Amino acid sequence: MISFLISIAALILGYFLYATFLEKVFGIDRNRTTPAYHLKDGVDFIPLPTWKIFMIQFLNIAGLGPIFGAIAGAMFGPSAFLWIVLGSIFAGAAHDYFSGMLSVRHNGLSISEISGIYLGSWSKHLMRFFTIILLLFVGTVFMMGPAKIIDGMSSHILNFWIWVFIILCYYFFSTLLPIDKLISKLYPIFGIAMFVMTIGLILVLLTGEYHVPEIKWGNLHNMTSYPEQTPMFPILFVTIACGAISGFHATQSPLMARCIKSERNGKFVFSGAMITEGVVALVWAAVSMAYFGDVRGLNIAMETHGHNTAWAANEISLNMLGGIGGVLALIGIVAAPITSGDTAFRSCRLILADIFKLDQKKVSKRLYISIPLFITAFVLTQIEFDILWRYFAWSNQTLAVVVLWTITAYLIREQKLAWVTYVPAVFMTMVSATYILIAPEGFELPNIYAYIGGAFLTLLVILLFQNYVNNKQGNILKAINIWK
Template identity: 40%
Template sequence: TGPIFGPIQGILFGPVAFITIPIGCVIAGSMHDYFSGMISMRNGGAQMPKLIRKYLGNKVIKAYNFFLWILMFLVGVVFVYTPGDLIVTQVLSQEAAVSNPTVWIVYGLIFLYYLVATLFPIDAIIGRIYPIFGGFLILSAVGIFAGVMLDGGANLTNLSFSGMFSQHPQKLPFIPVFFITVACGIMSGFHATQATLISRTIKSEKEGRTTFFNMMLVEGFIAMCWAAGAMVLFGRGTDMTTAPTIMVGLVSKTFLGPIGGMIAIIGVIVLPITSGDTAFRSLRLMVAEQFNIDQKVSRNRIITTACLFVPAVFVLYYAKSSPQGFNILWRYFAFTNQFVATFALATISVYLYITGKNYLVSLIPGVFYFFVTLSFIFHAPIGLNLDKLVGMEGSYTASYALAALFCVGYVLFVRKHSTTQKDQILNNVIS
């Protein structure tokens, strides 16, 4: 749901989304995924934490692991919430309200699947049909694209680029909120953890462009199609406050019909569940490694998993019971996702610098997203609420200024570390 929910909400910023999503996907998201996978291949299939330790040092890895744990937890929670609500609203045709017991039954079944997948290699069996649902998702995006062009295109002719950065109905600032909102539609830090896993399955570096770079371009295309579909419906009068789960159903059934729409919805349901499964399993292994918990024993796996699921249930309950619960959950998830990506971009920059390549291709996106994520969390009530604390409520001035200072530090660190630690990094062979 990442490249779907984010763009649906991001399109509220206006047609500028049709410029920033494809450009950002090419110069940031696809580049991030490509180099993460390729650098892993050149380090014997090493996973991202080991790459962070090698290229950024022992101090940075501690911060990275902290935010990575949070990201994996939030990915798991979000990918229970969104597919669960889609099942309730679009498949069962019920209201996804906190008081509806069906919602909690569906959530419970998803958690049960995660538990079973943790104890048994069920993913090895079900994984064989995952590509089918991936195909559904791509075909549904193509169908929505065709529908927008053939039918809904008329509703896109009155788009205005006047005041292109200030069209959000709530007047939210384009930077940083747009990039936090769209999240996976442009770049995802979670992808780096998966690209390094996939790198172990690739036979030749020649496959890297197709596997890493082009696949993120496909995700960007999917994001654009769903954003366009949502904009058409908003142009026809759909309430702009409509929940993303409802918008998925409206877009699917409007452009693909009842049968095609339901197939698309099923694809949107299944794929995030697979990501949530991966996230919780990865987090369980990280926690077990940190605290030396033997995961070969089933009892230990169950206890470790339960320790993750219990707080996840509390977060889910808050997200369902609070009027702004999902928006808050999504923004924490999106912030963490983009912030984790800045670590990978710094790693890529150091790698390119010490190998004599043009490191600016990753450093510039890294600095930009460092600025976006920090200015957002400095300003947001769910963060430091900095501007309000200094008497500048309603403005991002203080947050922008502080984030800019941190960005200077980001650049200086990459340059200094690349220069002073070059020989040590080159001689460090990951085992």
């Protein structure tokens, strides 16, 4: 339990210390007019209260990741705590803050267009394809996931596909309507449910007879039932994505970059939402280990129920919180993915609008983009959920890689401390490259060959980036000098 409490304290300190440091590295301009004002259109560019923007950003990026991902990640043991804390502070907070603030500085542009500015046209085209595919995966996964949970909660009163249709209808309207008409009014309610759930679980852990494994050398090994089939590196670092670092976040930040009133609010909105999500992931990882007795008990329970994280989340919520608390927790579990799914489609609409330079003031222009998106998403619902989730997990972290290299290129050009994103960019490149080589949905190579191949691909990316920077912006070795 001590390790769990120290981990929460570390995340909070990470916000006040490291996030403040990142803000200084970026160099905010308190007097600069934000896109919410000089591009105000009454649809997407609308000044909103900072607390609402934070709530929307938090719920946008949370989804099922810090719950389902944390439960699955907890099967590895207390090592999950370390990744959540270190990943959230040194990778996620930097990724989210800079991607959000770059969008603010570039008139609310989507991350694909920003990548094109700093990494060249090839990156822009790659990112356009990648982000659209990722967002379609997210929207589809977060239609089916909540539908499954609601179907189970309601004892199958309605057909599963009826729930999918209801959620799809909500997504359609939330994608089309101005952001202050539906999203900004519903999200505070959903946010309260999420916070009640998290605080309730913390209190139960502290007051109940639960044992949370400590972070100590003897516990920092792979505790899954079949470690040779699920090597900690890279599987853990892809499994726990939204609770540490997630490329999906960079697709959501432009929504809030179009609503933020001042650059000084960026730290609270972007880094703050990431750190808050890290706390949620940490809590779910801890309760997963504690509720089932220990890490071994969690692994056995998950194997018995076909690795169904939705079942585990329901079981934990109803039995640890009981009654009203359990219902509120389940509302939070349902709300989290829905509030990511709706903005996934909205982000997709905005990216396509940026690509084709379509003004979004008229509903007809929004319909031109939205209708094909929802038709495609419905077709994707016919694919098995687990397959969609696995491809989402890898594409999510690969997107984070490109975003980190984009930010690094920006920092180099501005002669700022590029090491704050260069180091996590290298690490996450190795994670994504190794994962696609080792995973069943990838090339499924033997572990040793996957590690060698991952190292080779990472070195290749570093050299290509070095060459690009040398040709375009100067020597990267000077830019990442910590003493600069």
